[in-house]
Amino acid sequence: MRILYVIDSMTKDGAESQLLKTIARFTPDQYEVSVLLSRAEGERITELAALSCVRDVTTLAGKNKRMRLIEKAFALGGIIKAVEPDIVHSWLWYSNFLCGISRRCGLWRKIPFIASQRGDYHARYSNFRLWLTEKLIYSPADCLLTNSEQIGRHLQQLYPDKKIFSIPNLLELPTEEWTQKQKDATEEKLIVSVGRFAPEKGHRYLIEALSLLNRKKVRWRCTFLGEGELESELRTLTAEHNLSDKVMFPGFCEDVFSVLLQADVFVLPSLHEGSPNALIEAMGIGMPCIASDVGGIRDLIENEKSGIRIPPQDSVALAEALHRMLTEPEFAADMGRNARATIQQKFNSTVSIQKLEDIYRSFL
16 A cells, blocks of 8 residues: 655654554555655654655655745646556645645545644634635545544534544553652652643643642642643743742753652643643543543543543643642542553553554555
C-alpha cells in the first residue's frame, strides 16, 4: 500500500509524534510511505526519514519560503502524480486545507483523501474559518479521523453522511508507576505542566492560580516543561506575581516521565483540546491530574473520580483544585489509581493501528 502523508512539519509536537509512531509500526513489505511537509522541515525530519518504510520526504517551503497556498496546492498535485499513492492522508488544519484546495482544483480527484482532525476546530476557530473548513476540508475529504470520541460524535452530528472515525492515540508508557511521595505539610509539593507555550494551552491561568495558591498554607514549586513563542511573556507574568523563585521553565524535556514520576500533581489548563498526549501519559502512569473541562478531556477524566476537571480560564477553580490535590493525599492517590485504570482501558496501540489499517483497506 502506497501512502502519501501531508503534515505541516516535523517538530516535537503531539501530532508529529503520533505520525512518527504510526509510520514506525508499518513494515516495508506492506507499506511504502512518502511524506510531504507543507510548511517547514522541523527538528525530527531525520528521525522521520530513517524509518524503514519511508521512501522520501519533501518540504514545500524550501528556498521559496513565501510560496503561496495556491502554488503549494498545484505543487502537491504534481507530487501526487509522481508518487501515485493509493491514499492521501493529511494531518493538522493547514495541511488538511492545502489538500482540500488541491483536490477542489481537480488535480487528484480519484485518489481517496483522509483528513485527520487533531483538535477541536469548532471551539478554536472563527465562523469564517469554520466555513472554510467545511468547504475545503470536510466536504472534499472522503473520511475524517479524530483522536477524540467526543469530537468524533460532534462531527457525526454535524455531518451524518460523512465517514468519521475516532482512533485513540498510540501510547508508550514507562514500566514505572507513579507512587505518592510521603511528604509532611512542611515539604514542597511539585506541580508539573507539559505543553507548547501557546495561547490555547492556557498557561497564564495556571500562573494566576499559583499566585492564589501562594496565599494558602501549602508549600509548592511548579515546573513548566515545553517551549514556544509565549515563553518570554509567561516569564514576565510569573515575575509580576512574584513567583520567579517558585516557577521554573527548564525548556523541552526528552524524558518527560522522569519529571512526572517525581511530581505530586499534573495540570493541563488548556482552552481547547482534542486528545492531549501529555495528559494521557500523566494519567497512564497513575498521576493525579487536573485539566480543563473541554473537548476530548471529557472522555478521559470523570470529574472527581479519575481526576479533576475545571472550567477553562478559571484561575480560582484551578487554585482550589490544586489545593485539594496537594492537601488531601488519599483523594489524590485515588484519582491517580483511577486515572491509570482509565487509560489502560481506553488505549491499546495495537488496536488503534489495526483500526487505521482497516480504514485504509476499505478505500482500496
